[in-house]
Amino acid sequence: MNLPMLVLKYSQPVPVQVGEPVYIPLYSGVRAGFPSPADDFLLKRIDLSNELIKHPEATFLMRIKGHSMTMAGIDDGDIVVVDKAVKPEHGKIVIACVDGEFTCKRLYLLDGETRLQPANPDYKDIIFKDGQILEVWGVVTSCIKQF
Amino acid sequence: MFALIDGNNFYCSCERIFQPRLQKVPLVVLSNNDGCAIARSEEAKALGIKMGQPWFQIKHLEQSAGLVSLSPNFPLYGDMSLRMMRLASELGDKQEIYSIDECFIGLQGISNVTHRASEIRAKILQWTGIPTCIGIGHTKTLAKLANHIAKDADRKPGSYPTRLAQVCNLAELNERQRQFLFEMTDVGEVWGIGRRISQQLKEAGIKTVKDFVELDPGTVRKRFSVVLERTWRELRGQSCIELEEVPTPKKEIAYTRTFGQPVHNLASLIEAVTEFTSRAAEKLRKQQSKTSTILVFIHTSKHRSRPQYARSITVPLVRPVSDTKNLINAALHGLKKIYKPGFDLTKAGIVLMDLTNAQTRQAELDFGETVLDSDERLMHAIDEINDRFGRGTIIYGSAGVGSEKKVWTMNQQRRTPSYTTTLGEIPTALT
Numbered sequence: 001m002n003l004p005m006l007v008l009k010y011s012q013p014v015p016v017q018v019g020e021p022v023y024i025p026l027y028s029g030v031r032a033g034f035p036s037p038a039d040d041f042l043l044k045r046i047d048l049s050n051e052l053i054k055h056p057e058a059t060f061l062m063r064i065k066g067h068s069m070t071m072a073g074i075d076d077g078d079i080v081v082v083d084k085a086v087k088p089e090h091g092k093i094v095i096a097c098v099d100g101e102f103t104c105k106r107l108y109l110l111d112g113e114t115r116l117q118p119a120n121p122d123y124k125d126i127i128f129k130d131g132q133i134l135e136v137w138g139v140v141t142s143c144i145k146q147f
Numbered sequence: 148m149f150a151l152i153d154g155n156n157f158y159c160s161c162e163r164i165f166q167p168r169l170q171k172v173p174l175v176v177l178s179n180n181d182g183c184a185i186a187r188s189e190e191a192k193a194l195g196i197k198m199g200q201p202w203f204q205i206k207h208l209e210q211s212a213g214l215v216s217l218s219p220n221f222p223l224y225g226d227m228s229l230r231m232m233r234l235a236s237e238l239g240d241k242q243e244i245y246s247i248d249e250c251f252i253g254l255q256g257i258s259n260v261t262h263r264a265s266e267i268r269a270k271i272l273q274w275t276g277i278p279t280c281i282g283i284g285h286t287k288t289l290a291k292l293a294n295h296i297a298k299d300a301d302r303k304p305g306s307y308p309t310r311l312a313q314v315c316n317l318a319e320l321n322e323r324q325r326q327f328l329f330e331m332t333d334v335g336e337v338w339g340i341g342r343r344i345s346q347q348l349k350e351a352g353i354k355t356v357k358d359f360v361e362l363d364p365g366t367v368r369k370r371f372s373v374v375l376e377r378t379w380r381e382l383r384g385q386s387c388i389e390l391e392e393v394p395t396p397k398k399e400i401a402y403t404r405t406f407g408q409p410v411h412n413l414a415s416l417i418e419a420v421t422e423f424t425s426r427a428a429e430k431l432r433k434q435q436s437k438t439s440t441i442l443v444f445i446h447t448s449k450h451r452s453r454p455q456y457a458r459s460i461t462v463p464l465v466r467p468v469s470d471t472k473n474l475i476n477a478a479l480h481g482l483k484k485i486y487k488p489g490f491d492l493t494k495a496g497i498v499l500m501d502l503t504n505a506q507t508r509q510a511e512l513d514f515g516e517t518v519l520d521s522d523e524r525l526m527h528a529i530d531e532i533n534d535r536f537g538r539g540t541i542i543y544g545s546a547g548v549g550s551e552k553k554v555w556t557m558n559q560q561r562r563t564p565s566y567t568t569t570l571g572e573i574p575t576a577l578t
């Protein structure tokens with residue numbers, strides 16, 4: 001089977017259009033006879049930081065190292081968004097301080113039992129006994145993968 | 148009413164947020180070049196380490212007490228400060244940022260202040276990891292004093308009643324309780340009473356804040372100064388010092404650095420002085436000032452047993468200027484006059500003095516208006532580009548270009564990563 005080969009050129013610089021930013025009026029849908037005043041409003045382009053960061057003062061980024069969270073979609077080398085303002089609850093993926101290091105795991109808090117659970121069957125739960133203190137640093141709210 | 152919010156051992160607290168292993172460990176942050184303690188954790192204070200104490204005097208504690216020392220990480224402290232200040236501003240209606248870890252808050256029309264302050268304190272701690280103390284009072288001086296009480300009650304059990312720990316509101320106490328606290332507090336702890344005045348007061352038998360507020364204002368003014376009388380009034384609840392929301396323009400702009408390693412040749416000095424002057428000129432334009440005198444200095448280390456050399460020179464300018472080109476010319480002119488080969492130079496700096504408002508132009512300048520304007524526009528453009536794309540995007544030729552490490556950059560051997568300001572340096576989470 002012969003597939004057409006796609007040739008990509010990387011070496012050619014792409015000319016950049018320099019000029020005033022273009023603002024697109026918000027389109028409110030067709031409603032005959034009633035132009036919405038919103039049509040004249042200026043649009044703000046989607047800003048990823050706004051979407052990913054709910055509490056800017058409490059949000060930090062961390063780089064993931066390891067493979068114990070792969071079933072949760074968190075792979076080695078990913079960047080996680082960590083929000084210290086979010087309350088750590090059962091089932092949330094958290095950053096905890098274990099033996100002086102940051103550890104990313106799922107928080108298990110049921111029937112008086114406290115665990116940090118990996119999301120990979122090859123790894124074991126970290127179980128906290130009575131009197132041991134689990135320090136949760138923040139809650140992971142999203143994961144960024146760059147290809 | 149005012150509140151003062153102050154971060155506890157701020158630099159150390161910032162470091163601990165990103166290095167859990169430093170929790171509970173005696174920790175100091177040392178100044179970049181002379182290696183003196185500029186921040187100490189409570190554990191380090193308990194070891195008897197004093198503020199400003201040089202590293203060589205405390206180095207033995209590394210082995211014997213597990214003392215950890217770090218070089219300062221100003222990108223980190225700056226970012227954590229911004230986060231803390233933003234949250235702190237929610238306490239009231241106005242904010243004056245007083246230093247990297249302290250701000251005054253105006254509390255006009257705020258009810259339930261003590262409770263609100265506790266909540267803000269908890270929020271700052273939860274959201275950023277920075278522990279703070281909050282002092283509240285009818286004046287800025289009283290808020291500062293309340294902050295001191297909140298801090299000591301928190302870290303030195305027995306110094307003050309524990310219920311005043313972390314958040315202390317002097318305004319909700321009765322006269323008797325306030326007097327009791329004033330009597331327990333050394334007069335030298337008062338904001339505006341420095342070491343010298345405090346010494347004089349003590350010689351006159353005025354040892355506590357209570358002794359001081361019991362003086363009569365006329366005596367304070369006659370025997371000391373009107374400035375001290377103002378402090379006296381503030382302690383009696385009469386507000387004399389307003390919130391300064393906009394920082395007042397500085398009267399001098401200095402840029403000085405100690406070199407990472409001694410510098411011997413003129414070329415390196417020219418690079419350094421060019422960069423110092425560029426940075427200072429940027430600050431100058433930001434506050435819309437001009438300078439008509441620039442001071443340049445270089446010197447060897449006082450601690451070394453090598454030949455000593457220290458010179459400074461002031462270069463007067465024909466007219467007040469703010470453009471980098473002219474300032475660099477003047478600074479380098481001065482530098483070449485004072486430079487002498489054969490010395491281990493460890494420090495250099497420039498000071499822009501004699502600052503005037505850029506708007507007040509001298510009449511004789513009128514004929515040069517067009518030249519000045521185009522220069523000003525160039526400077527404005529350079530500042531904007533450097534603001535947008537990072538400091539040093541556009542630099543002057545003599546500042547030195549190239550990837551080789553400048554010999555005069557700061558020593559930062561033990562600096563922690565820029566955890567929050569550089570993507571390549573964010574903390575690692577193991578899984």
Ligand SMILES: [Mg+2]
Pocket residue numbers: 153154155156157248
């Ligand atoms: Mg402080």
